[in-house]
Amino acid sequence: MERVPILKIGTTLFVSIQIDLQDESVMRLQEDLAEELAATGARGVIIDITAVEIVDSFIGRMLAMIGSISRLFDAETVLVGMRPAVAITLTELGLSLRGVRTALNAEKGLALLNGSA
Amino acid sequence: MDELPIRSGDDVVRIRQQVRTVAARSGLSLVDQTKLVTAASELARNALVHGGGGTARVEVVTSGSGKNGVRIGFTDDGPGIADLDLALTDGWSSGDGLGLGLSGARRLVDEFELTSKPGHGTSIVVVKWSR
Numbered sequence: 001m002e003r004v005p006i007l008k009i010g011t012t013l014f015v016s017i018q019i020d021l022q023d024e025s026v027m028r029l030q031e032d033l034a035e036e037l038a039a040t041g042a043r044g045v046i047i048d049i050t051a052v053e054i055v056d057s058f059i060g061r062m063l064a065m066i067g068s069i070s071r072l073f074d075a076e077t078v079l080v081g082m083r084p085a086v087a088i089t090l091t092e093l094g095l096s097l098r099g100v101r102t103a104l105n106a107e108k109g110l111a112l113l114n115g116s117a
Numbered sequence: 118m119d120e121l122p123i124r125s126g127d128d129v130v131r132i133r134q135q136v137r138t139v140a141a142r143s144g145l146s147l148v149d150q151t152k153l154v155t156a157a158s159e160l161a162r163n164a165l166v167h168g169g170g171g172t173a174r175v176e177v178v179t180s181g182s183g184k185n186g187v188r189i190g191f192t193d194d195g196p197g198i199a200d201l202d203l204a205l206t207d208g209w210s211s212g213d214g215l216g217l218g219l220s221g222a223r224r225l226v227d228e229f230e231l232t233s234k235p236g237h238g239t240s241i242v243v244v245k246w247s248r
Binding site for chain 1: 126127129130133134137147148150151152154155158159162207217218220221224225
């Protein structure tokens with residue numbers, strides 16, 4: 001199982017998913033992020049899915065859960081870089097990802113977290 | 118065409134990659150490729166989690182009117198599905214999922230055929246046609 005690295009820059013945790021996600025990897029990411037949030041007191045999480053070719057119901061649910069978990073650590077999650085085909089497919093699948101904020105790219109996501117968007 | 122095993126999370130990833138390759142080669146649009154790969158991911162996971170593993174067969178098909186498409190057959194030897202209508206209902210789940218796997222996969226493809234009998238496993242064949 002491959003692991004997704006988490007980078008801390010200032011008060012933000014950056015996650016850029018560059019692998020073909022299998023269920024175990026995304027569950028591990030959830031645990032790793034919770035630990036990082038607790039250890040660092042980060043106020044925001046940016047998850048970049050520019051390279052992610054599909055988000056199915058399991059991966060989508062895990063991403064939504066990351067948003068909920070972050071909130072328990074007083075942090076906001078922004079999902080950035082979703083491909084148009086992924087957005088269309090997710091909507092048809094019936095997944096709304098309610099509770100997770102989204103932005104077009106990492107720069108806009110960061111602006112959202114910093115309250116300047 | 119090759120039969121791919123569904124025994125682990127890695128196998129699910131391999132099936133997604135194989136479906137992507139075949140769908141691109143068959144001329145499906147990027148959105149249709151993404152829909153089919155997503156449906157395949159749902160169905161392969163179902164075979165793994167609920168069916169205790171199985172196989173997937175990915176092949177190129179041609180319609181009577183000459184259109185290309187991709188057909189994927191999933192088979193598992195799991196417990197089968199007792200109530201098909203219920204299993205295909207949005208939001209109904211046998212586990213702790215969202216209940217979108219089966220019903221969502223059906224929406225993402227053009228043809229969807231499910232055969233299952235309690236005690237005899239489940240077989241699902243889906244087809245996505247190029248436009």
